[in-house]
Amino acid sequence: MLNLDHVAVAGTVLADAVEAVEVALGVKMQPGGQHDVFFTHNRLLGLADGLYLEAIAIDPAAPNPDRPRWFDLDRFEGSARLTNWICRSGDLAAELKGLPVDAGQPVALQRGDLLWQMAVPQSGILPFDNMFPALIEWQTDRHPAQMLAPTGCALRRLIVSHPDAAGLSAVLSDRLADGRVVIEPGPAGAMAEFDTPHGRRLLR
Numbered sequence: 001m002l003n004l005d006h007v008a009v010a011g012t013v014l015a016d017a018v019e020a021v022e023v024a025l026g027v028k029m030q031p032g033g034q035h036d037v038f039f040t041h042n043r044l045l046g047l048a049d050g051l052y053l054e055a056i057a058i059d060p061a062a063p064n065p066d067r068p069r070w071f072d073l074d075r076f077e078g079s080a081r082l083t084n085w086i087c088r089s090g091d092l093a094a095e096l097k098g099l100p101v102d103a104g105q106p107v108a109l110q111r112g113d114l115l116w117q118m119a120v121p122q123s124g125i126l127p128f129d130n131m132f133p134a135l136i137e138w139q140t141d142r143h144p145a146q147m148l149a150p151t152g153c154a155l156r157r158l159i160v161s162h163p164d165a166a167g168l169s170a171v172l173s174d175r176l177a178d179g180r181v182v183i184e185p186g187p188a189g190a191m192a193e194f195d196t197p198h199g200r201r202l203l204r
Helices: 016-024 070-075 092-097 167-172
Strands: 002-010 029-033 039-045 051-058 081-090 106-112 112-120 134-138 153-161 181-184 187-194 199-203
Touching: 002 016, 002 070, 002 092, 002 153, 016 039, 016 051, 016 199, 029 106, 039 070, 051 070, 070 081, 070 112, 081 187, 092 112, 167 181
Parallel strands: 002 051, 081 134, 153 181
Antiparallel strands: 002 081, 029 039, 039 051, 106 112, 112 134, 153 187, 187 199
């Protein structure tokens, strides 16, 4: 089974992604760090229920990777926006073997004391035009959400749209049971609804 782990907002530069989150939710993001292998960097925001939000972009101070970056960031353009959702698995290799779509192969990653594996397609592009969740398996007892200060923000709904919503739903129906995740027909994209200290807010 899969569990919702976090959501990601991408920008052409990290400052744009951070600004998009902070303006939309009215709270400040917290420090993140750099990622080896894909040479990106991020900032984080703690959410209720063990979730968190990530602002992510290519790190201009890092070298180019020897493979396409995760989250399809090599092709990212336009304004900062919610681009990806990430689900946690207790056995990533077994989960990938059972999928009828190519969600990638496990890549070992580390940031500070955090160790994890992320399934990343060779192209960097996830199924269903990146609307399929990126799959992660944490390999440390501590989860990033436990390291972040409370913000008073909680995810109410994550709305994922795709022209083949029925196909996406069919792949996930017996793997993910989370009433906050809604999959509906429409152009490929995502929107999240949050409870915040300033009331209900939307992030697109």
